[in-house]
Amino acid sequence: MGHDVDIRDWYISRFKDFENSLNGESLKPIHMLRKEAIEGFAKLNFPTTRDEEWRFTNISPILRFNFKPSLKIKKITKSTVEKFLFKELNCHLLVFINGHFAKEFSRTNNLPKGVVAGNINREISNGSELVGRHLGKYANHKEQIFTALSTAFTKDGAFIYVPDDKIIEEPIHILFITDTNGEQLLTQPRNLYIAGKNSQVTILEHYASVNEGLYFTNVVTEVVAGENSIVDHIKLQEESVKSFHISRTEIDQERSSNFASHSISLGGEITRNDFNSRFNGQGGECTLNGLYLLNGNQLYDTHTMIDHANPYCNSHEHYKGILDGQSRGVFNGKIMVRRDAQKTNAFQENNNIILSSDALVNTKPQLEIFADDVKCSHGATIGQLDADSMFYLKARGIGEEKARTILIHAFASDVVRTVKIEALRNYFEKILNDRFNK
C-alpha cells in the first residue's frame, strides 16, 4: 500500500515539471481542468484486485516503475515510420512519436474542406471552441485514477472533426509510435473525435513500438458520434510485449448514430481496454468487436459498458480470444438497459480458445435490465479447438499444424471479416498466419 502512495506522489511531483514545460500555455482554460484532475488524482487510490472492476487484473507490476511522463518528441527516421504503414492502404495519416505530434510524417492535405484532422495540442493553443466543449466531458476523471492521470497531463493526441454532412472516404490512420531508447516513459495520448450530423469517418488507431522497450501508455479517447453519423473505429495494439497499455474509450452516441469498434490486441504485458458507449437518443447502433491473441505472460482485460439509456437502440458485442503460454484473458461486458429504454436489442458474446494448460480466462458477461420489452442475450464459451473438426480435416489429408491454423483462422474470422478495410483484413490474416504457422 505504501508503495502505491509513493508512486502516486511520484506522478504528482512530475506534474510540476510538466507545468514548466508548458511555457505560458498554463494560462489557458484547459489548465484548470489539468489542475482539477491532478488534485483529484492525489485523492484517488490505484485499484487493487479487491476492486470489482479490477478483480482479475493486478496492476501492481505497473506501479513498480517510476515512469517518466514523455515531455518531448524523439527524432526517428522516415523508414522507421514507414515500417508501420500499410502499403495497400490509401489513407490520411497522423503520426505521433512518444505521444507528440510529428507533423513531418503526417499527411492530411487530401481531406475534404472543413474537416480537421491533426493534433489536439494545436487546437488547445488556438483556443478551439470544440475542444473546450467536449474535452473531458465524457471520460470521467473524478473516479478513474488513470483517466485523472491522463487528464492532468493532457498535452497532445489526435483531434478529428468532421463537420455536418461530410463524408471522408479514406480512413484516417493515426499511428502512435513509442521509441523509449532505454527510458521508462509514460506516454498519454489524449484523443478527441467529433463527427457531425450525417457525417461519416473511419479511424484507425494504431499503437506500435520501435523496440521491445518497457514503457507505459495511458490513452483516453473521447468520441462524439453526432446525429445520423457513421463512425468506424479500429484499434490495433501492437505495443512491445514488455509494455503496459491502459486505454479508455468513451463514446457518446446521438440519435440514429452508428458506431463500430474493432479492437485487435497483440502486444503489451498488461493491457486494459475500456470501451463505454452511451445512447443519448433513439435509434442508435453500436458494435463492439475484439480479437486478442495472447502468449507468454501477457494479460489482456476488456471492460465494456453499453448504456441503453434510450429506446430503439441496438448493440452487438463480440469478443474473441486465443490464449497460449501463461497468458490471461479477462472480459467483463456490461449491458445496461435503463427504465423506459423499450425495444432494445442487445447481444453480447465472448468466446475463448485456450491452447496451453497454463492460460487462464476470466469472463463475466453481465446484463442489467430495467425495461421489459427488450431482447437481450449474452453468451460465453471457453474451450479448446474442436476435436471433431480436427479429425475431419486430418481425415482429408491435412496435417495437424495446418488443420490447427485453419481452425484458428475460422475462429478469428468472425471478428476479422467484419473489419471493413481490406488492407487491414489482409494484415490481420497475415498476423494469424505468422503466429500459428510454426
Place this chain on the structure above:
Amino acid sequence: MSTEVNQIEELANKEYKYGFVSDIEAESFPSGLDEDIIRQLSEIKKEPEFMLEWRLKAYKHWLTMEEPNWANIKYPPIDYQAISYYSAPKKKPAKKNLDEVDPELLRTYEKLGISLEEQKVLSGVAVDAVFDSVSVATTFKSKLAELGIIFCSMSDAIQNHPELVKKYLGSVVPYTDNFFATLNSAVFSDGSFVYIPKGVRCPMELSTYFRINAANTGQFERTLIIADEGAYVSYLEGCTAPMRDENQLHAAVVELVALDNAQIKYSTVQNWYPGDKNGIGGIYNFVTKRGACRGVNSKISWTQVETGSAITWKYPSCLLIGDNSIGEFYSVAVTNNFQQADTGTKMIHMGKNTRSTIISKGISAGKSNNSYRGQVKIIKRADNARNFSQCDSLLIGDKCGAHTFPYLDINNPSAQIEHEATTSKIGEDQIFYLNQRGISTEDAIGMIVNGYCKEVFKELPMEFAVEAQKLLSVSLEGSVG
C-alpha cells in the same frame, strides 16, 4: 399493456395466503448477543464441550467480520443486538407418536396444508418438522433406523452422534466462511441431520418444514446431510411463514457431503413472507448452502423454487472434488412488489472429468429486482471439465429489473464451458397464437410461464412439484394470468 397492469395490481393486492400467527407459548432469550448468550444456548441444548468451543470460536471470528455489501440488494442496517437468538416451543416430555404433539402445532400444519398424518399415510414422506427452532415431531424414524439411516434434529445428532457431527460439521462451510455463515455457526439453534450409511438407498423422500413463528426471533438453522459411499438420498425443504410487519433475519447454513458414488438431491420450495405491496416487512433470507462431492462419481443436485422473502441472498454451490463428480443447479426465482433476490450458484471444478449444469430462471414483476450471480471455476488440474449454464430472465411490467452477473474463471485448456443468458418478456405473438386457439390471455400467460419454468419443475420430486406449482400460482398467476 393495461390488462397486464391490472393483473399486477390484482396480485399486489392479494394477501399473503399463509399469513397467520399461531398462539404457542415460546421460550425465548432476551434480545442481544454475547458470549454468555452462546454459553446459555449451548447449555440449554446440553451440548458437549466441543460444540461450545466451536460456537465461541465462530463468535470471536464473527466480531472481526464486516457485513458483505456486494450483493445487488438494499436493506436497512440490521441491529444484531436487537435479535433474540433462541426461541423454542414449550418443552413437553418426549413423544412417541403424533398424539402427544401439541395439538395447536398440528393445527398450524393443517392450515398450511401439510398435515403430518396425511404426509405419513398418503405420501410416505418422513417429516422432521422444525417449528421455530426445535424439532417437534419426527416420523418414520424407526423405519429409517432399520436401514441404519440417521434422520433427526441437529440437537439430537450432537448428543447421540457427536463423532459424525464433529467430523463433518463445518467441513464444507467452515465457521470462517462468510458473515452470515459465521453468525450461524455461533448461534445456530437447530436443524436437520441426515446420515445415509454405505450402499443404502433412502427409500423415501426426506423432508423438513421450516416455519418462523415467534416474533423477532432470527432463525439460524443448520442442516448437515452426509451420504456415505454408494448412498442415495433425496431431501426436501419447504418453507412458509406467518405475516409480520418487522423484517426477520434468517441465516441458515446447509452442508452436504457426498462420498464415493453417493448422490444427494436437495430440493427447496421457499415461500416466506415477502413483505406487503409497499415493501414493508418480509423475511431476510441470507443462506449459505454448499455441497461437497468428495468422492469419485458422486453427484449433488440443487433444485430450488424461490417465491418468498423480502430479500433472498443465496448461492447453493457444489465443490466438485472427486473425479467424475457432477453438480447440478436448477432454480426458479420469482420476485414481485418490492422483493429483491440475488441468487445463483457456484460450481468449483477440482477433480478430473467433472461436470456441472446450471439452469436458472428468473421472473421479475412489480417493482422487484432479480439477480443471477454465479461462478464457474475450473482449476488447473481439473482436466476435461464440462459446464453448461443457462440463465434466463422474464420481465413482467416495466418497473422491475433483471440482472445477471456470471463469473467464468477457467484455468485448464481441456475445459468446455458454455454460458447463455437471455432476457425477454412474454411475446405478444405468443399470446396471440394461444388466443387464436381459444385460450384466454390469463391462461395463455399461465401456460407460457409454466412452460418457461418446466425445465426446473421437472427436477422436483413428485411430492414437491405439486406444491411448487401451487406456490407459483399464488405468487405469480395474479400478475400474469
